[in-house]
Amino acid sequence: MWGCMRAVGQWMASYMAQIFHRSANTIAKASIIAAILLIGGLLWAGLELQRSPYYTYAGVARSQPVPFSHLHHVSGVGLDCRYCHTSVETSGFAGIPPTKTCMNCHSQIWTNAPMLAPVRESYRTGKSLIWTRVDNLPDFVYFDHSIHINKGIGCNTCHGPVDKMPLTYAYASMQMEWCLNCHRDPGKYLRPHRVKEDPKDPHTMDDQVFNMTYQQPTAEHPVVLPDGQSFTSQDALGAYLVKVKHVRSVRDITSCSTCHR
Amino acid sequence: MTRADLHPMISRSAFRLMAAGALVAATLALGGCGVRLDMHVQPKYTPLRESNFFSDHRSARPLxxxxxxxxxxxxxxxxxxxxxxxxxxxxxPFPVTEQVMERGRERFNVYCAPCHGRTGDGNGIVVQRGFKAPPSYHIDRLRNAPVGHFYDVISNGFGAMADYSSQIPVKDRWAIIAYIRALQFSQDAKASDLPPGTKISSNPPNVNLPGSEPHDITPDGITPTNVAGGNVAK
Incomplete structure (x- = not known):
C-alpha cells in the first residue's frame, strides 16, 4: 500500500513543484488510517447501538397501567403460565388474560388495594386495560408460540426468568441473529415435556416446558424420561428430542419463508 | 459540484467510486436510524392490537x-x-382413558390447584392468602355429587368461584372431573383397594409445593420507581 502511495506521490511530484512540507507525508498516512478507523468505528458503533437495550429494550422494565408482578404471581403464588396465557399451547398468540381472569382471585383478595383500581374499573366498565408490550416482533415476522411449546422450548428459554421479574421486561433482543442462534442448532434448548416423577419434587409432575426451575442435564443431575432413559448432556438429549419430536431440518427452519411468509 | 471542482488529478472512475461510497454510507445511516418503518408496523391487526376504527379501540371484536x-x-x-x-x-360423555386422566391431572394442577389444593382439600395457596375456602372434595356431599354437577360449576361458577369457561376447553373440563374422582378415591381408599402386597409408608414425603418460595412480596412493596431497570434486586 505504501509503495503504491509513494508511486502516486512521485507521479504527482513530476507534475508540480514541491509545495508540501516533508511532514505532510506522515500527516497524509495518519489521516488515511484515522479515516478508516473513524468510518469503521462509526459503523461498529451503529451496529452495537441497534443491538443495545436502547434500541431493543431487552432488560428494560416497561411501565404498565397496573404494576403487575410475575415474581409475586409465579414464584410467590405458584401459578402456572397457562393459568393466564391460556392459548399458548394451541395458537400463535400466547394470550393476554382478560380482566376477568384477574378478578377470579382479586374479587376477594386485595379488594381495596389502590394499585388494583384500574383492574376493578376495567371489570366494572368493560373498558380494556392497555398494557405496554414488552416483547414485540416486527410485522414482517411470523411467529407461532404453539409450535415452540409443543416441540419442547421452555418459556424461560426465550422469556428469561419471568418468575423473578417484579415488573416484566423483555429478556432477549428478539432480533434475527438471536432467533437463528437456535434455529441453526435446534437441539440445544429442547426439553422433554414429561420426566420421571419424583414424589419429593412436585415440579416433576408438571410439564417441563412450563417449569421455571428446569435445569439442562449434567452428569450430576441427569434428566430422566418417564420410560427410564437417562441423559447426562444436552447434546444427547437434544439430539434424541429432535428425532422423536420430528423437529424439521436446520435447512427447513432457517429457510427465509419459515419466518417471513 | 463536478469532478473538475474537486481536483484535476482525480479521475472520472475514482469520482464515481467516491459518489457511490457516499450513497451507500447515506443509505446505511438512514436505514440504521429506522427511518423506514412501514414494513415494521404494517396497517394490519395482530392479536389484541389497538384499533382506531372501533369506538372501544378493540380490533378483537366480540361475536x-x-x-x-x-x-x-x-x-x-x-x-x-x-x-x-x-x-x-x-x-x-366420553370414555375416561389413562390419557384423559393424565390430561385432567395436568389441567387440574394449572387451573384448580391454586385454590382447591393439589389434593383437593380446599386449602390452596390462594385460599391461604385470604380467598374464601372452597369445600374439600373429600366430603360426602361432593363424593356423592354427580359428575355433571362439577361440570356445571367449572362452566358457570359457584359461590365465590368464577366460571372457567373461557380458560378451560370443554373436553379438558371433563378430564379435570375424572381427575377429581381419582383424587376423591385416593383420599378415601382402603388398604383392600390396593394391589395385594403393596406397603404404605407411614411417613408421607415432605413435599415443597410451588408457591412457597421465600422471595414473595406483597403488592404494597412494589412501586414503579423501585423497579425501573430489568436487573432489579429482590
Missing part, C-alpha cells in the same frame, strides 16, 4: 349474539352442559 362457527355447533348438549333434562348427569 354477534348467536354466532356459530363452522365445526363449533354445540349439538352434543350433554358434552357442553353436563345436564340431562335440567339435572346434572352421572356419566362421562
Amino acid at each position: 354477534v349474539e348467536g354466532t356459530v362457527a363452522r365445526g363449533q355447533l354445540e349439538a352434543d348438549t350433554y358434552l357442553y352442559t353436563g345436564m340431562i333434562n335440567g339435572k346434572p348427569g352421572t356419566d362421562f
Whole structure:
C-alpha cells in the first residue's frame, strides 16, 4: 500500500513543484488510517447501538397501567403460565388474560388495594386495560408460540426468568441473529415435556416446558424420561428430542419463508 | 459540484467510486436510524392490537349474539352442559382413558390447584392468602355429587368461584372431573383397594409445593420507581 502511495506521490511530484512540507507525508498516512478507523468505528458503533437495550429494550422494565408482578404471581403464588396465557399451547398468540381472569382471585383478595383500581374499573366498565408490550416482533415476522411449546422450548428459554421479574421486561433482543442462534442448532434448548416423577419434587409432575426451575442435564443431575432413559448432556438429549419430536431440518427452519411468509 | 471542482488529478472512475461510497454510507445511516418503518408496523391487526376504527379501540371484536362457527355447533348438549333434562348427569360423555386422566391431572394442577389444593382439600395457596375456602372434595356431599354437577360449576361458577369457561376447553373440563374422582378415591381408599402386597409408608414425603418460595412480596412493596431497570434486586 505504501509503495503504491509513494508511486502516486512521485507521479504527482513530476507534475508540480514541491509545495508540501516533508511532514505532510506522515500527516497524509495518519489521516488515511484515522479515516478508516473513524468510518469503521462509526459503523461498529451503529451496529452495537441497534443491538443495545436502547434500541431493543431487552432488560428494560416497561411501565404498565397496573404494576403487575410475575415474581409475586409465579414464584410467590405458584401459578402456572397457562393459568393466564391460556392459548399458548394451541395458537400463535400466547394470550393476554382478560380482566376477568384477574378478578377470579382479586374479587376477594386485595379488594381495596389502590394499585388494583384500574383492574376493578376495567371489570366494572368493560373498558380494556392497555398494557405496554414488552416483547414485540416486527410485522414482517411470523411467529407461532404453539409450535415452540409443543416441540419442547421452555418459556424461560426465550422469556428469561419471568418468575423473578417484579415488573416484566423483555429478556432477549428478539432480533434475527438471536432467533437463528437456535434455529441453526435446534437441539440445544429442547426439553422433554414429561420426566420421571419424583414424589419429593412436585415440579416433576408438571410439564417441563412450563417449569421455571428446569435445569439442562449434567452428569450430576441427569434428566430422566418417564420410560427410564437417562441423559447426562444436552447434546444427547437434544439430539434424541429432535428425532422423536420430528423437529424439521436446520435447512427447513432457517429457510427465509419459515419466518417471513 | 463536478469532478473538475474537486481536483484535476482525480479521475472520472475514482469520482464515481467516491459518489457511490457516499450513497451507500447515506443509505446505511438512514436505514440504521429506522427511518423506514412501514414494513415494521404494517396497517394490519395482530392479536389484541389497538384499533382506531372501533369506538372501544378493540380490533378483537366480540361475536354477534348467536354466532356459530363452522365445526363449533354445540349439538352434543350433554358434552357442553353436563345436564340431562335440567339435572346434572352421572356419566362421562366420553370414555375416561389413562390419557384423559393424565390430561385432567395436568389441567387440574394449572387451573384448580391454586385454590382447591393439589389434593383437593380446599386449602390452596390462594385460599391461604385470604380467598374464601372452597369445600374439600373429600366430603360426602361432593363424593356423592354427580359428575355433571362439577361440570356445571367449572362452566358457570359457584359461590365465590368464577366460571372457567373461557380458560378451560370443554373436553379438558371433563378430564379435570375424572381427575377429581381419582383424587376423591385416593383420599378415601382402603388398604383392600390396593394391589395385594403393596406397603404404605407411614411417613408421607415432605413435599415443597410451588408457591412457597421465600422471595414473595406483597403488592404494597412494589412501586414503579423501585423497579425501573430489568436487573432489579429482590
